Amino acid sequence: MYSQVELKQCLECRWRIKQVKYYCGILGFLFALSMIFALIAFVVNIDKVEQTGTVAGICFLTATIFIVTIFCTLLPFIIYSFNDYKKILRLSQNSSLYKVILDHPNTSFSYRGHVYYTVRFMTEDMKSISSDTKAMWSDFFLAFPMSEYNNKEVEILYNEEYDRVIVLGLKDWQKKIDRK
Numbered sequence: 001m002y003s004q005v006e007l008k009q010c011l012e013c014r015w016r017i018k019q020v021k022y023y024c025g026i027l028g029f030l031f032a033l034s035m036i037f038a039l040i041a042f043v044v045n046i047d048k049v050e051q052t053g054t055v056a057g058i059c060f061l062t063a064t065i066f067i068v069t070i071f072c073t074l075l076p077f078i079i080y081s082f083n084d085y086k087k088i089l090r091l092s093q094n095s096s097l098y099k100v101i102l103d104h105p106n107t108s109f110s111y112r113g114h115v116y117y118t119v120r121f122m123t124e125d126m127k128s129i130s131s132d133t134k135a136m137w138s139d140f141f142l143a144f145p146m147s148e149y150n151n152k153e154v155e156i157l158y159n160e161e162y163d164r165v166i167v168l169g170l171k172d173w174q175k176k177i178d179r180k
Contacts, residue, residue, distance in 0.1 A: 002092070011136065011167045012088055012167050013088055013089070015134070016081050018142050026070075027078075031067055034062075037062075037063060038062070088166055095157035095158055095166065096124065096160070098157075099156075100153070101151060101152065102117045102149050104117055104118040105146070106132070111138075113140050114136070115137045116132050116133050116134060116136070117132070118132050119156060121158070136167065152170055
């Protein structure tokens with residue numbers, strides 16, 4: 001089985017960390033933008049000494065409300081993505097390794113424009129399993145290109161208790177990580 005360090009480099013973990021970085025980047029950009037807005041508004045009105053305190057206060061209050069609103073909007077997505085990342089690492093401990101071919105794509109309802117795969121394989125006790133992956137493939141931003149994975153053999157971990165498939169990567173994913 002793979003170590004925690006190796007699993008952090010698997011396809012599904014990289015996808016979740018990409019999402020966390022993306023959401024934090026949006027949050028940081030909007031924070032910087034609102035601070036610049038408040039600073040510009042303060043500097044523009046600095047010559048009006050009697051109104052400077054009022055204008056600066058209003059600008060700061062507006063920027064703060066904007067930041068808090070965006071933070072409260074993005075925080076659930078950041079928490080969800082990070083918790084799913086931790087869940088992948090936790091579930092991988094009681095999972096079995098299989099090699100499957102990604103040849104049954106389906107469009108995702110939750111992630112518009114993304115594709116998930118239904119994988120079919122046999123367990124060690126000759127039980128036929130059909131389970132869905134996460135919707136990680138698309139031609140859009142934050143996804144893996146479908147052309148690189150469609151009809152290709154990948155390694156997966158399957159947790160029977162939660163009926164969860166964790167995609168590790170193409171069949172030689174570990175060799176590519178070792179070269180880096």
